[in-house]
Amino acid sequence: MNSGKFFVLAGLAMVAVGLALSYAPGLFSWFGRLPGDIRIEEENRYVFIPITSMIVISLALTLILNLFFRR
Structure with a gap:
């Protein structure tokens, strides 16, 4: 996989995590506990x-x- 595809996939993953944290903050409440x-x-x-x-x-x-x- 070339670096361009990797950065696009990494960016999409970061957007997905950001949306999950914004709209479902309890989803990651286990982290750190x-x-x-x-x-x-x-x-x-x-x-x-x-x-x-x-x-x-x-x-x-x-x-x-x-x-x-x-x-």
Whole structure:
């Protein structure tokens, strides 16, 4: 696949995610609230490390890309 098609597909995917976040904000409410996500809140400091959420997204993207681009 050439780079032009890739950028068009990536742009369409970003538009789809943006529309989903705009019109269905509860759709991604699970993000950052899974067991294993680290939240540290202090008086004037906030640290958020979404380890489990990133693993779930990585697995989902890997499955999707393997389904579409496997030879």
